[in-house]
Amino acid sequence: MAELTDWQLLCDRGPELVLCLDFAGGRAAAGFAELAAAAPADSCFLHLRPPAPRGEPDLLDPRLEEWVRQVLATGRPVRAVLGFCGGACLATRVADAVASAGHPPPRTVLFDAVVPAGATALSDQFTAAITASAEHLTEAELDDAHRYAERLLDRYPKDLPxxxxxxxxxxxxxxxxxxxxxxxxxxxxxxxxxxxxxYLTYLRLASQGGLDTHTGTPLFVSSVDHEPEQAAAPEWTVSLDVDRADLLRDAETTKLVADVLRGEFSW
Structure with a gap:
């Protein structure tokens, strides 16, 4: 297989590629590695690696071009593109780029799709990150960090970089x-x-994407408490009775993805 510097191989059980986009950080929720291991489908699952900052401006289009170039250089057809949470906004753009390169449009499936809210998303993740380490920081450090993030949002709401x-x-x-x-x-x-x-770089890139596609229509799959951010026709949505943390490891999800890859599920 051609060099995939921006992609990580999850499993290789067949010639067709399934591209997975999510930030695989340390979290309790299931990820695409678990879905790939369980999916009874003869496909090769690739996962986007965490993107390293590249200075400014850090735009999605050049990254997208390189991601898709590497994938197409394998010579394998792209059967599907899967996105989770903010990665849904990247999955749609990858699917479009594959189709724009003259290949059949891949099936696009978005799990608990979310559009990162620009500067607010960055600030929220900063708060979550320092909260995770709160027991090892002083109260003064935490208070000052919270005020710092608030001042940045107030003074520079449009300056994401x-x-x-x-x-x-x-x-x-x-x-x-x-x-x-x-x-x-x-x-x-x-x-x-x-x-x-x-992670901040990933969020900035995702905020430049969206949940729409130029070719075909994504399938929106939601966990039990997820409220979709984009209205979609009922035939384009599936709601599963499973918690968000287990969405990508649940048996129903695994079956749904397998059916999509085999062409046994249409929308």
């Missing part, structure tokens, strides 16, 4: 302080800060 860089810098400062208190190796601190910067 500036906000992302500032939040990544503040996160690194906090993780440096935490690592010092816990006597953690600097490699661990660097992994934390690099992972957070990558």
């Amino acid at each position: 500036g906000i992302a860089a500032a939040l990544a810098g503040r996160y690194e400062t906090l993780m440096t302080a935490m690592a010092g208190r816990l006597a953690l190796h600097d490699v661990f601190r660097r992994e934390l800060t690099a992972g957070f910067a990558s």
Whole structure:
């Protein structure tokens, strides 16, 4: 298989490609690796790797061109593109790019699709990240970090690159302080800060996408409590009686994806 620097192989059980887009960070919710392992389908599942920051401007189109170039260079047909949460906004753009390159439009399935809300999404994830480490930070550090994020939103609501860089810098400062208190190796601190910067980059890229496609119509699959952000016809939606955390490992989801790949489910 051609070099896939931006994609990770999840499983290879057949010639057709299934492209999976999500940020595979440390979380309790199931990911596409579990879906790929369980899906009874003769396909090759690839997962987008966490994108590294590339400086400014960091635009989706050049990244998209490279992602799709690598995939098409394998010589394998793209059967489907799957997106989860904010990755749904990237999955639609990948599917369109594959079709624009003269290939058959892949089936596009979006799980608990969400459109990242620009600067607010960046600030929310910063808050979530420092909250996860709250027991190792002082109250003053946490309060100051919250106020810092609020000031950035108030003063520079449209400057996503500036906000992302500032939040990544503040996160690194906090993780440096935490690592010092816990006597953690600097490699661990660097992994934390690099992972957070990558996640902010991912959110910025996803915010440049959307839930629409130029070729075909995505299938929207929702967990039990998910409220779709985009109205879709009933025949384009499936609601499963499963929690969000288990959506990508649930047997119903696995069967649905297998049916889509075999052409036994249409919308």
